[in-house]
Amino acid sequence: MDGQRVTKPKDIRRRHTEAFKLALVERSLVPGASVAAIAQDAGINANLLFNWRRLHLQSLASAAAKDSCGPVLLPVTFVEPVAACAPSPAPPPPPAVTARAPLGTIEINVRGTVVRVRGPVDEASLRTVLRALVGAA
Known part of the structure; x- marks a missing residue:
């Protein structure tokens, strides 16, 4: 060059x-x-x-x-099954038709852990999951 x-x-x-x-x-x-x-x-x-x-x-x-020490265990309650010979109570009437929440997805990212909730979810269940995540963090 x-x-x-x-x-x-x-x-x-x-x-x-x-x-x-x-x-x-x-x-x-x-x-x-x-x-x-x-x-x-x-x-x-x-x-x-x-x-x-x-x-x-x-x-x-x-x-x-x-x-972290591994997965977090959630409390579980067992209910005794109703005896087969006992008369079963009449089924409750169907709930009144109420406005349903629109279907969708909630995605929560907590320190690298992703929680994805699809469809309708009651508030109490969602609160329980979030409390468990906060407790684990």
């Missing part, structure tokens, strides 16, 4: 220490904190700080999953 030397472009990306990243992530996780303002004060792009936050929260979730 006519004696010209081909050079590679310099890597102009800045390298940030883990302590710097962690300090910014912790500041951004404070309730009411503005990620954009924190990033601007530090002289970095807000998208970079959002990425660091996502990676930090994922590492916390995976560490929590490793530390």
Whole structure:
């Protein structure tokens, strides 16, 4: 090539220490904190700080999953079956037709665990599942 030397472009990306990243992530996780303002004060792009936050929260979730002691058991109540020779009570009248909730899906992500509820679900059951998830977290 006519004696010209081909050079590679310099890597102009800045390298940030883990302590710097962690300090910014912790500041951004404070309730009411503005990620954009924190990033601007530090002289970095807000998208970079959002990425660091996502990676930090994922590492916390995976560490929590490793530390968990396994599945959570829910209380169960057994009811004695009615004797076959006893007369069965008259069936209750059918419930009055009420407006049904539209069918849909609820998806809840709690620290990497996804709970998906499809179709109509009564409020008490959903509360029980959510309490169990909060207790496990």
